[in-house]
Amino acid sequence: KSAETLSSQYGLSVFLAGLLLMFAWAVHAAGLHKSHLLSYLITLMLVQLLWMLWYVCRSYTQRRLIQEKDTHAGARWLRCGITLFAMITLIMDSFKIGYFIGFSNCLSATEGIFPVTHAVHTLLQVYFLWCHAKDIIQSFKTLERFGVIHSVFTNLLLWTNGVLTESKHQLNEHKERLIMLGFGNITIVLDDHAPQCNCSTTTLCSIFSQGIYYLYPFNIEYHILASTMLYVLWKNIGRKVEHHQQHKIPFKFHGITIGTIFGLTVLTSTIAIVVVYLIQIGRSKIKSELALTMFYIYAISVLTLMCTAGIVALLIYRLEDRSLDNSKNPARKLDADLLVGTASGSWLLSWGSILAIICAQDHPQYTWYNLPYSILVIIEKYIQNLFIIESIHQEQEKVNDDIKTLRIVTISRENTLSLTPSFKEIYNGTVDADSGELPYLFNRNVCVRESSSNGSLEEDKSQVFSPVIHSTSDFSLYSSNSVANNKRRILKNIAAFLFLCNLSLWIPPAFGCRPVYDNGLEEIVFGFEPWIIVVNLAMPFSIFYRMHSAASLFEVSCKT
Amino acid sequence: KSAETLSSQYGLSVFLAGLLLMFAWAVHAAGLHKSHLLSYLITLMLVQLLWMLWYVCRSYTQRRLIQEKDTHAGARWLRCGITLFAMITLIMDSFKIGYFIGFSNCLSATEGIFPVTHAVHTLLQVYFLWCHAKDIIQSFKTLERFGVIHSVFTNLLLWTNGVLTESKHQLNEHKERLIMLGFGNITIVLDDHAPQCNCSTTTLCSIFSQGIYYLYPFNIEYHILASTMLYVLWKNIGRKVEHHQQHKIPFKFHGITIGTIFGLTVLTSTIAIVVVYLIQIGRSKIKSELALTMFYIYAISVLTLMCTAGIVALLIYRLEDRSLDNSKNPARKLDADLLVGTASGSWLLSWGSILAIICAQDHPQYTWYNLPYSILVIIEKYIQNLFIIESIHQEQEKVNDDIKTLRIVTISRENTLSLTPSFKEIYNGTVDADSGELPYLFNRNVCVRESSSNGSLEEDKSQVFSPVIHSTSDFSLYSSNSVANNKRRILKNIAAFLFLCNLSLWIPPAFGCRPVYDNGLEEIVFGFEPWIIVVNLAMPFSIFYRMHSAASLFEVSCKT
Secondary structure (H helix, E strand, C coil), X not given: CHHHHHHXXXXXXXXXXXXXXXXXXXXXXXXXXXXXXXXXXXXXXXXXXXXXXXXXXXXXXXXXXXXXXXXXXXXXXXXXXXXXXXXXXXXXXXXXXXXXXXXXXXXXXXXXXXXXXXXXXXXXXXXHHHHHXXXXXXXXXXXXXXXXXXXXXXXXXXXHHHHHHHHHHHHHHHHXXXXXXXXXXXXXXXXXXXXXXXXXXXXXXXXXXXHHHHHHHXXXXXXXXXXXXXXXXXXXXXCCCCCCCCCCXXXXXXXXXXHHHHHHHHHHHHHHHHHHHXXXXXXXXXXXXXXXXXXXXXXXHHHHHHHHHHHHHHHHHHHCCCCCCCCCCHHHHHHHHHHHHHHHHHHHHXXXXXXXXXXXXXXXXXXXXXXXXXXXXXXXXXXXXXXXXXXXXXXXXXXXXHHHHHHHXXXXXXXXXXXXXXXXXXXXXXXXXXXXXXXXXXXXXXXXXXXXXXXXXXXXXXHHHCHHHHHHHHHHHHHHHHHHHHHHHHHHHHHHHHHHHHHHHHHXXXXXXXXXXXXXXXXXXXXXXXXXXHHHHHHXXXXXXHHHHHHHHHHHHHHC | CHHHHHHHXXXXXXXXXXXXXXXXXXCCCCCCXXXXXXXXXHHHHHHHHHHHHXXXXXXXXXXXXXXXXXXXXXXXXXXXXXXXXXXXXXXXXXXXXXXXXXXXXXXXXXXXXXXXXXXXXXXXXHHHHHHHCCXXXXXXXXXXXXXXXXXXXXXXXXXXXXXXXXXXXHHHHHHHHHHHHCCCCCCCCCCCCCCCCXXXXXXXXXXXXHHHHHHHHHHHHHHHHHHHHHXXXXXXXXXXXXXCCCCCCCCCCCCCHHHHHHHHHHHHHHHHHHHHHHHHCCCCHHHHXXXXXXXXXXXXXXXXXXXXXXXXXXXXXXXCCCCCXXXXXXXXXXXXXXXXXXXXXXXXXXXXXXXXXXXXXCCCHHHHHHHHXXXXXXXXXXXXXXXXXXXXXXXXXXXXXXXXXXXXXXHHHHCCHHHHHHHHHXXXXXXXXXXXXXXXXXXXXXXXXXXXXXXXXXHHHHHHHCHHHHXXXXXXXXXXXXXXXXXXXXXXXXXXHHHHHHHHHHHHHHCCCCHHHHCCHHHHHHCHHHHHHHHHHHHHHHHHHHHHHHHHHHHHHHHC
């Protein structure tokens, strides 16, 4: 416990110092340059590299010592996702190195060292997470805690750094648009726009500098995912887990066709809308307003669909009244907390928009679309969070129930009374250990599933002892089961649909389609500077929310 | 679980909307007046009033239904503290009403309604917390959850409102000082300073308006304490507790004289220093610098003392290697999280000062004192948090160990071999239920205490079976016990000393002695606006940290 406090306080201190450095850089503090910030980050990454090397080597030599694994942590698709993001991050790093070489005469050396270190750091960290994300560390606890928490906060700082650079870039673009539209009355200063010297090969340099900003969103997601995985690892240090084997549930495309089709439609149309928006916005006043109106109408319809889907899913859960799995589990608790916590970011923005609409003196026509849009954003996240949190608390027991019921039904079908003792043994929970493969095996023969475990067990017991009423009981089982199957299929489709919708809604803010900037209403009511500060603080969380809820919904759709 | 998510999301939404209203008011958003903000707060308070009335009535009529109590929640001294703060808050409300009557022709009606509602709200809430803070609600869970979380966030919003008003006042004072010192180069606008009309009775009005700001710190503490108590209540809804009786441990003044004397010395000298500081600062440049130097030197010496005390206490804990009480407990977990979380506020400020000193071009002599001061603030909170968290995790088991040992030693003294079976029974843990009163009973006859339970049990076993070596064994028990007693006395003194020190260190920032403003160095490095924003965000947490750690240390010194 005291090691936990020690390490978390150390991590917080490192993080706060980094945050302040970034803040100081962002407000152009006297006597502080970008190179100071970058050297701080490089130092942190090098320390983490050393620790990870030490850990990997040690666990390689003492391979048999670390055996316990937390099966909930670091799911395979999560590791796949992080690898994908890391690969794009590596591309970004190479772009940065290229950019540095182009401008090498006027950039400080740290700007070149940073991407190199970052690339090495990314490679080793992905390897580390791939191999060790599930570890439950039981030895050298204090040192391990420091190492892991250091890694968590290093990644968080790199995330903050990415967010800050991205925000500055977005703000510059926004200011350029304002200049183009002729709003000269706001004092506009472009910030860190380009180096002072010329590039040796101009075309390559502009490709690099343009390309970097399209790759930033992936870099940002990579770091935040890495830090959540490392945080779960930290929470797991020294934990005692009850050993229950988890069933590997592969992703099955089958049965979610409708949800996927709807979702893909939303995804493609979102991409189209974003492209149109980015081309139209800032050209002229009328074109900007048209683009905004288009975006709002589109977003309102998508959000309405998502709300409806979420409400249907919640109603289904309400109908089948099931007890929840309340066991302690760091990975799941973090998921739920992150969902609610990061949703706050976009709630803040939405409340800001609503307030601005209420307070504003004059309302151009397109601003009215903003009101239902903002309200829907709040409601949609509210419902979706409820749905996800209920789902992730439900799935574990569901599978177990099914297995028990299946086994019992199978046995009762054989109708040999001599099997009764073995049935009792099964009911007492001894199946749990080896039942991982069973459901699929039995699934082909017996297509019977049952939702309410208690009720079915009563029925099954009566079946075992009175084979006379077998046929009628079987029929009722079958019909109630097909209802449950339908319910499950609907839930699966809804989860898949919501997953793709969240992925789509991640795209606009991540790639610079931010109506909260271009709308202009909030800026007038709150003032330019205060509103920009609020947006820049809340937007990263709002973006992360979409990616995180997409990840959670993917899990839900796999496991339902 | 889903009710938990539902209600927490509702609470967050209410809170965020309120936050944005305040933010909009603070940045002078167009079309938004103070009356809007106040009416929002009044509505929230009225809703909470209705809910509390309903709850109190229902629990009065169905008194036998709610029986379970969480003994850790809402300790008596906490409730006494909240009552004290509430009384001062009531005085503040009456001042506000008086102020409103004086300026009634130019203030909106909401400014009069607000203090009246607030006073009623305070009265009922204190009654509610006094009677129901320990409740574990098991019925109507969803409605209760909504009610409690609504109360939590209403109090948090009232806290934010208090903090905001206080910050504005401090900022105005700071700006006045700057004007007086002749720093005209910063554009200074006084904010919400005085109403536009004249007061009917000028002297009374100025007393009221001056007095309000001296009472604000207590109002702020009241709301944050209330919201933490309500949060624990919310966390406890539907919880199942293992019924273990808690020993009421009264506060004993005896044995902590040295710590108290040192602490009171610190307290009085702090008050003296603050008074001198507030008189000197802003008079002239030289006087200001002298006041700052005096404050820094004084704070450095106090913090050094506190660090030393904390390290000694931690060393004592390290020497007696005891297993910790790791059972789940919302009240305790919240305490620990709040300590680390709110300490971050002042860590942020300290890192800011350190960064400013490193980056600044020229260093007047007094700024150098700022560096050790900031570093010591970081280290002191680090050590103190460790000490408090270890203490609150330790106390429960400590008492139990003592009781077991005492009983066993008492029995072994009677030297009858027939008692062996009953000794075994005691060792198996059956004493726990009724042992609450025992230590004091036995304490008078047998003055034997033992720190390491395992070692003494071995000894006792040998005692029981071989009465021959009784006398020597008794001697060793006695000597090792006096060491443990000494250790405990040292810990008690340290806790008392740190308690009074934290109370002292709460005074300077709460009553306007804020060197981070007057120092000037950070403002030059970061710029005036950015640094003011950082200070206004971080300072409330820093102030709350002192009060909260004082409360925790009081608990520690009572229970050690």
